[in-house]
Structure formats: structure tokens, C-alpha cells
Amino acid sequence: MTLKIPLENSSFNLDVSGIAGFFGGEESFAAMSSVHLVRGRRWLGWYNSPGSYYVAKKYGVLAKSRVWDGLYPGVNVDPTTMLELDGKVGPRYVAAHSGTRMEKTGHLAYLLASHYSDLEVDQVIPGPSAKSEAHITIASLEEFKEFEGYPKLPADHLSPFDPIATVPIAFSVGASVMCAIFGDWYCFAMIILGVVCNGVSCFVIGSGVLKIKQPNPSPHSPPGDGVLFNAPGSRVILLKGSEKIISSITRGRFFLEYKSQSQYHDIGYSSVALTMQFLLQLFIVPQGQLFGQIMFLSSLGVSWIFNAYLASVDREDLQKRILMRVLLQKPTFRTVALPKWTSLVVFAAVYLQAKPEGTRGLLEQLIPNDTAVWRLVKSAVVEAVERNKDPSEVVAERNLDHLDNQERGLLEDMMKQASIGYNAGNDFKL
Known part of the structure; x- marks a missing residue:
């Protein structure tokens, strides 16, 4: 007995191919940007994600060669910076003993300052007026200890696996099976193509190993004690600790190490695959049946909702957690309010x-x-x-x-x- 295709006799044609490569692109890119901060995320991209053309254009500029630059013109950037694991400018730093003066610090100092910026006051120093206008956070940093696998950041401090990731995978597979059952091989092939291209791209982007890079000061350096501040009158962070640990904050950074650096040809190939996915969907999805087109669009919709969910995750907050737990090993701190600057x-x-x-x-x-x-x-x-x-x-x-x-x-x-x-x-x- 042959199953009758739902809506087979409908004269309506749902042409969704034109939006498949653009719709939800920013959410897809943001979702993939968290791949190094969530455990197992690189293995969970096997779903038909929208925005393939947008993602391809964003990641294509990472690959470096005349061919890649022609296909994806733009300024070549570092993957660590593109994925917002580096590149933020931290506050000024003044050392109390070594004479170091830094008009701007790096990404880790930015994360530390952001972490301490909104802390509740632990102690108020009274003054002539009732209002305290100046706040300082004092942080005592332990001596730096190399963690297991150093300088690779341990996976057990990343965000835990989220079982919601199985929902878009299951839905995309289910939608492709439904298309196959009713013989719509055009939409079946395009859903499977989307699953494969997105899965491979997520795997390739996620293949970078997240590490920490630190300066190596002389063991005879004076203590690195000093203060971080943006401008007179702003929140001040007073750091007490060795030159090693504090220079790690002011000059250290996260970085991604890829086997394919510094050309990143594998990222270029995955970008080409995403571009070809967009072009094929543009031509082939309209050849499918209305039911298959609905299944295709539904898989994009569910994937878009999941990507939006991932995009809502505060990646800076995940980085702060890594900084405080791994590098600084939960430092002791207190915030004090004083009357004036x-x-x-x-x-x-x-x-x-x-x-x-x-x-x-x-x-x-x-x-x-x-x-x-x-x-x-x-x-x-x-x-x-x-x-x-x-x-x-x-x-x-x-x-x-x-x-x-x-x-x-x-x-x-x-x-x-x-x-x-x-x-x-x-x-x-x-």
C-alpha cells in the first residue's frame, strides 16, 4: 500500500529556498561561537541550521590564501578574536613596586574588571557625609599553579553539556525521514545536506584547542601589586600577588590553537560547503512537494529557535568563570566604599x-x-x-x-x- 503524500493536490508552492541562507544567520553564527565554551558542543551541530550563507561569509575570512581571499574578501582575522575569546581592551594598570604603567591591558583584565564592577559593598568607611562616592575591590591572588593539561584549559571547567541540543538534531532527522517516507527526495536530500554541512562546520570550528598564554617574568621580580582603573573616579581594583599571576591578568590571553594554522584551509573548505549548501537549496528545494517544503522549513525553524537559545548564553560570563576558577583559583576579595576619591x-x-x-x-x-x-x-x-x-x-x-x-x-x-x-x-x- 502506497502512502498518499499530504497536500499532494495543492496548487500552492512554498518557495522557502531564498531565505534559507540568510534567515537566522546572526543567531547561527552566535551559536557556533560558543563551541569552545560548552562541553561536547563541537559534536552537536548535526542539524539543518539556517543562515548558511551568512556563516560562510563570516568564517571564510579566517582562511588565508589568494583563493580564499578571492572567495571571501575581507580583513583576515584571528579565530580567537572572531569568536570573542580575545580582543577586548582592559582598564589602565599601575604597579606599586615594579614601576609598570599600562595605559590599556588585555582581554583577561577586561574580564576581571567586569566581574568585579558590580559587586556589593562589604565594608563602608564612614566620612563627613553620609554618601560614599568611591569604591575599591581588593583581591588577593594566590601564586599561580599549573593545572592539569596546562596550558590547555581543562574541559571540566567549561559549561556542562546541555541536553536541549538533541532536540534540533532529532527534529532534522525526523523531518528528513518523513520526506523519505512520502518520496520527496529533493527535500530529503536538502535537509540531510544541511545537517552534514552544519555538523562538519561546527566540528571544524570546534577543533581549535582553547589555551592560555602568559608572560614569563623573572622569578626575582618584585610583587606585582597594583591597581586597575579606567579613569579617576571609577571603580578601582587593587590586586595583590606575585608578578607572575598579575602579569597573567594584565598581559595574558586566551587563544585557540588549530592544527591548520596559520592558513586555516579546513575552515575555508567548510565555508565553501556552507556556500554550496545555500546554492543547492536555492535551486532544489522548489522542486520538492509542498509537504517536503514544510518539513524543510520546520527543521529550519526549530534550529533557529535552538540557535537563538545558544546565542542568549552569556559567553563573557563563561569566560569569567574559567578565569576565576582555573587561572586565579577562586581568589579572596572584598569591596570597600570610601567617602571620596x-x-x-x-x-x-x-x-x-x-x-x-x-x-x-x-x-x-x-x-x-x-x-x-x-x-x-x-x-x-x-x-x-x-x-x-x-x-x-x-x-x-x-x-x-x-x-x-x-x-x-x-x-x-x-x-x-x-x-x-x-x-x-x-x-x-x-
Whole structure:
């Protein structure tokens, strides 16, 4: 008994081939971009995904040769940067002991600053006003220890396998089986082609090994203690630890290692396969029956929903988890609120206990003001740290006849804040 094809006598033709290569392209690209952060994700791309042409154009620029550049023109970029595992600019960094000054740091510092930016305040240092305007997060970093498989990041710290990934696979296979049962071999072939092309592409892109690259400072380097900050008045992150661990934050990065680098021919071939998938679907899907076209479109719809689900995953959050658990091994930290920026800067200088030149450099970076009053404030703080004495007492020992009344008033206000920061820095225990 031969089964009758549903909707066989309908005169309506559902021409979906024209949208197959474009619809859902951004979601498909975003979904594939998480392939290195989710366990088993590279093996779970076997479904008929929409947006094949868009994905091919995005990944095609990774391959490097005259042929690939002709097929997929554009600036050749690194896979790590394209997949947003590197490339973000971190905040400024000022070291308290080594004299290091960095106007911008790297991707790991960006992740760390983002992780600490919205933490709740653990301690409030009271001041003249009820409102605390400056916040500093103090993080104590353990000495770096090589983890198993170093420098390859261990898979057990990636996002766990998500069983929802089996839904689009099952639906695409089911849709192709339904097309075969009713003899629509055109739509059957195009669904299977989409499954194979997307699966191979996901496997190829996911074949890169996620590793961490770190500088290797001298074992005799001074401690790397210092502060990360974007601008005066912003949230400050005070880091205490060895030069090795802190330089890993400021100058280290994630990177993907492919067997095919630096030409990435395998990525180029998979991009060609996705392009051919789009072209074949453009011509062949209209030859199928209406029922088969509905099955084809349904498989794209389910896959698009799954890709949108994957695209909603916060990839930065997954990277932060890897950074905090693997590289930094769950550091101890506390966030302190201080009345003003001046009290915060003095708190940091006192807590770091740098040599006079280090304290001076820290103050110059955090308080760039260059007036008579501010020069006096900064020199008093440097001397106070050196002598272990309250900055207000240091200023009281100096001749202030060269200051007018307005400057004396400003100096008095600043020294009140300096005293608050000095006492808080001396008393603080992490």
C-alpha cells in the first residue's frame, strides 16, 4: 500500500529556498561561537541550521590564501578574536613596586574588571557625609599553579553539556525521514545536506584547542601589586600577588590553537560547503512537494529557535568563570566604599606599602592634578607612608605661608580625606 503524500493536490508552492541562507544567520553564527565554551558542543551541530550563507561569509575570512581571499574578501582575522575569546581592551594598570604603567591591558583584565564592577559593598568607611562616592575591590591572588593539561584549559571547567541540543538534531532527522517516507527526495536530500554541512562546520570550528598564554617574568621580580582603573573616579581594583599571576591578568590571553594554522584551509573548505549548501537549496528545494517544503522549513525553524537559545548564553560570563576558577583559583576579595576619591587613593597607597618612588608614581597616576595644593597632598601622603604617620600630622609640620585662604581650605578638606584613607588602609584586613 502506497502512502498518499499530504497536500499532494495543492496548487500552492512554498518557495522557502531564498531565505534559507540568510534567515537566522546572526543567531547561527552566535551559536557556533560558543563551541569552545560548552562541553561536547563541537559534536552537536548535526542539524539543518539556517543562515548558511551568512556563516560562510563570516568564517571564510579566517582562511588565508589568494583563493580564499578571492572567495571571501575581507580583513583576515584571528579565530580567537572572531569568536570573542580575545580582543577586548582592559582598564589602565599601575604597579606599586615594579614601576609598570599600562595605559590599556588585555582581554583577561577586561574580564576581571567586569566581574568585579558590580559587586556589593562589604565594608563602608564612614566620612563627613553620609554618601560614599568611591569604591575599591581588593583581591588577593594566590601564586599561580599549573593545572592539569596546562596550558590547555581543562574541559571540566567549561559549561556542562546541555541536553536541549538533541532536540534540533532529532527534529532534522525526523523531518528528513518523513520526506523519505512520502518520496520527496529533493527535500530529503536538502535537509540531510544541511545537517552534514552544519555538523562538519561546527566540528571544524570546534577543533581549535582553547589555551592560555602568559608572560614569563623573572622569578626575582618584585610583587606585582597594583591597581586597575579606567579613569579617576571609577571603580578601582587593587590586586595583590606575585608578578607572575598579575602579569597573567594584565598581559595574558586566551587563544585557540588549530592544527591548520596559520592558513586555516579546513575552515575555508567548510565555508565553501556552507556556500554550496545555500546554492543547492536555492535551486532544489522548489522542486520538492509542498509537504517536503514544510518539513524543510520546520527543521529550519526549530534550529533557529535552538540557535537563538545558544546565542542568549552569556559567553563573557563563561569566560569569567574559567578565569576565576582555573587561572586565579577562586581568589579572596572584598569591596570597600570610601567617602571620596582622595581617601580611596590614599587607602590603596597605604595598603600596598610601596617604596616612596612607587607610592609617588601611584599617586601621580591616580591623581593627575598638578597644583600647589595637590603637590603638597601627594608629597605628604608619600612621607606618611614612609614614616608610618598620619598625613595630617605630616602637613602640620610644614610651612604653609605660600598658600592663600582658598588653598588652605582645599588642603584641609583633602587632608581630612587622606586621614580617612590612611587609617582605613592601616586597619584593613582581607
